[in-house]
Amino acid sequence: MSSKKLYSWGRYPERPQEGHACYWRSDLSDLFNGLAVEYGSTLPYGNGRSYGDSCLSDSGHALHMRPLNRFIKTDWERGILIAEAGVTLAEILAISIPQGWFLSVTPGTQFATLGGAIANDVHGKNHHLRGTFGNHVLRFALLRHNEPELICSTSENEELYAASIGGLGLTGLISWAEIQLMPIRTSHIDSTLVRFGGLTDFFELSTELDHQHEYSVAWIDCLAKGANTGRGVFIVGDHAKFGHLEVDQRSKLTIPVTPPVSLINNVSLRPFNELYWRMHPAQRTRQRSSYDPFFYPLDRILHWNRIYGRKGFQQYQCVIPDHVAEAAVRELLRGISDSGQGSFLAVLKRCGDISSPGLLSFPLPGTSLALDFPQKSSLDRRLFPRLDAIVREAGGRLYPAKDAHMSGSDFRKAYPAWEKLEALRDPTLNSCFWKRVTK
């Protein structure tokens, strides 16, 4: 057994974890039982791409699943893949793209693991057409404390299947999973970009374009005020029909050290947002790119989270039901621009109505807004309470994978199935997040 310090992506709250790595599936049960006995509880940890405290074990001792990174079986006729849970999405793409298959659903990072993608039931730019990652999980093996490994699917151990998709690592350790991939003809994406002047335009563009394209997302300037509120750049894309099937292997940059203070601040944000908006032409422009910059622009810079300095940062991601989405998102943006605390990454995305098999899945038919803020105490004292009140009033909810502040009452109201998950939780698994929102 080897151990190293593990963190969440936002580095807030600061709860470094002692990571206990598992290299062989045959060792998993003994390692799990040993940690449960020695520390009272533990939590599976994938690759730490969750921002807040949902990937942090309550005991401070996490079971590091990432080294379980072997492929078990592939069927390139049907696009079905079985792999250990620590395999990353990038590793899956590296073998599936040359065979003409892509992930049916991918989040904005390819460094999430298979287990982490299931446990947060992640979503991507095609939620309106394909639902969440969980919609494409055929079965997986789940290991609970002092029990033999269980196979979970829609026809075997169905309750645990549903509870583990979006189950935040609390129902057991996923040791391997079988997923359905999506056929592609090339590894390129044909995209169309169009700059828009305000929030109403975003909703009009989304209504017009979402169902014509596999992928759809918008970046917005969250500091723009008045008539410019919600201005941004709308991006739709599809897998190109002609071209090569190539794995993108461009080299990555890296942020080598964590500066003492955040390099993202209001001095840098306002001109960045203005420039980014102006850089894009008002007419629709078409471009072809590799899949990598289209889906994973941030992955180009390794350790980019370090630019937020030693205090780290928080992401605020909520989803607002369709019927009140425009009004509530406008209110949220007003609250953010009044506070003067901008985000250089503000993403708007319409979610569709395909329901997930997962009990605690985040998306609902509506609009999701996600923003990153450098950590400071005024976030939790002033800005987030104001935003939370708008989300609550609108009947929306926050995303546990990104969260480090949600109140227990907001969580329990927004995720009424939490009690079912609690009933199925393995008592030796617990996270800082779960303790915070359920106790």
Ligand SMILES: Cc1cc2nc3c(=O)[nH]c(=O)nc-3n(C[C@H](O)[C@H](O)[C@H](O)COP(=O)(O)OP(=O)(O)OC[C@H]3O[C@@H](n4cnc5c(N)ncnc54)[C@H](O)[C@@H]3O)c2cc1C
């Ligand atoms: C740049 C960036 C962009 C992102 N974009 C999106 C996006 O578009 N959509 C989206 O939905 N999310 C997005 N995310 C969030 C990220 O995809 C999720 O947090 C994902 O779950 C992280 O996976 P991980 O392997 O790093 O897991 P971790 O963060 O380490 O853990 C996540 C959860 O999975 C559980 N877990 C991990 N492994 C296992 C296992 N083997 N068995 C059981 N439980 C396990 C953990 O206990 C924890 O609860 C983004 C994150 C980043 C950094």
